[in-house]
Amino acid sequence: MSVAVETNRQERFQETADYAQFKARILARTGIDLNLYKQQQMHRRLLGLLERARVPDFTAYYQLLERDPREYAIFLDRLTINVSELFRNPEKWEELRRHILPGMLARKRNLKVWSAGCSYGAEPYTLAILLDQVAPNRSHVIHATDLDRNILAKAKEGKFTRADVKNLDAATLERYFVPLETGRSTASLTDVAPAYQIKSEIRDRVTFRAHNLLADPFESDYDLICCRNVVIYFTDAAKEKLYVQFYRALAPGGVLFVGGTERIFQYQEIGFTSPLPFFYQRKA
Numbered sequence: 001m002s003v004a005v006e007t008n009r010q011e012r013f014q015e016t017a018d019y020a021q022f023k024a025r026i027l028a029r030t031g032i033d034l035n036l037y038k039q040q041q042m043h044r045r046l047l048g049l050l051e052r053a054r055v056p057d058f059t060a061y062y063q064l065l066e067r068d069p070r071e072y073a074i075f076l077d078r079l080t081i082n083v084s085e086l087f088r089n090p091e092k093w094e095e096l097r098r099h100i101l102p103g104m105l106a107r108k109r110n111l112k113v114w115s116a117g118c119s120y121g122a123e124p125y126t127l128a129i130l131l132d133q134v135a136p137n138r139s140h141v142i143h144a145t146d147l148d149r150n151i152l153a154k155a156k157e158g159k160f161t162r163a164d165v166k167n168l169d170a171a172t173l174e175r176y177f178v179p180l181e182t183g184r185s186t187a188s189l190t191d192v193a194p195a196y197q198i199k200s201e202i203r204d205r206v207t208f209r210a211h212n213l214l215a216d217p218f219e220s221d222y223d224l225i226c227c228r229n230v231v232i233y234f235t236d237a238a239k240e241k242l243y244v245q246f247y248r249a250l251a252p253g254g255v256l257f258v259g260g261t262e263r264i265f266q267y268q269e270i271g272f273t274s275p276l277p278f279f280y281q282r283k284a
């Protein structure tokens with residue numbers, strides 16, 4: 001049996017009963033509502049996993065996830081694409097540095113910031129470095145959250161590959177990172193080997209915590225929320241709800257900073273102004 005599901009405004013998707021039941025069971029077990037992710041994309045990704053695990057359908061796949069923690073870890077990994085890098089889209093971070101932070105820091109000594117969907121830590125450490133550069137010797141609060149607990153463990157270590165740090169100049173690299181042993185030899189080095197670790201003085205400024213943007217309550221009074229390259233996997237309805245929640249989580253005058261393909265078209269309806277593309281400000 002299959003049911004047509006209205007997902008995105010444009011998308012219709014034929015859903016089988018075993019897949020519907022799989023989603024309900026995952027929600028009950030993990031709190032992750034797969035219906036809030038773009039359906040065709042998610043279904044395609046999961047079918048790849050079924051094939052890899054050599055199981056015939058979603059019922060058998062769920063049973064496998066229940067008895068094999070390694071398979072469950074692979075499932076979570078596939079669900080949460082973790083691609084990132086330090087100062088990702090550097091020109092946007094420059095805009096933040098030059099046009100958004102100065103006003104904010106003039107109004108308030110210590111900022112409260114949130115990297116939502118922080119993956120392995122490149123984004124919150126970028127924030128920590130930037131704040132150290134523009135407003136050192138202050139006590140900013142930097143929260144970093146992600147759905148994926150495995151990736152948070154990696155984030156806390158603060159280790160990065162050469163590819164991760166490619167947007168940093170030599171002076172910034174030297175000031176904020178320690179080269180790792182593997183980083184010194186070029187012979188066997190690949191882009192996936194960690195080559196640098198963030199210095200502990202910067203690492204200790206970030207607090208990491210597990211948090212599901214589609215289910216968990218939000219803290220409030222943030223001066224800056226970065227949520228970049230996360231909502232691309234969510235349905236339009238889930239995104240709309242999330243942006244309202246972000247608005248409420250910001251302090252008056254606070255700014256939401258989104259990814260390069262994630263422009264919010266209905267920002268005025270929510271109450272935001274947009275001082276620059278991809279930056280949305282709650283009215284003061």
Ligand SMILES: C[S@@+](CC[C@H](N)C(=O)[O-])C[C@H]1O[C@@H](n2cnc3c(N)ncnc32)[C@H](O)[C@@H]1O
Nearest residue numbers: 080083084117119146147148212213214228229
């Ligand atoms: C592509 S990474 C983006 C990392 C970083 N923000 C950046 O722009 O480089 C997307 C991250 O979103 C996380 N994610 C996906 N769904 C989420 C949810 N419902 N709640 C919180 N994080 C989620 C994934 O685990 C993943 O680490």
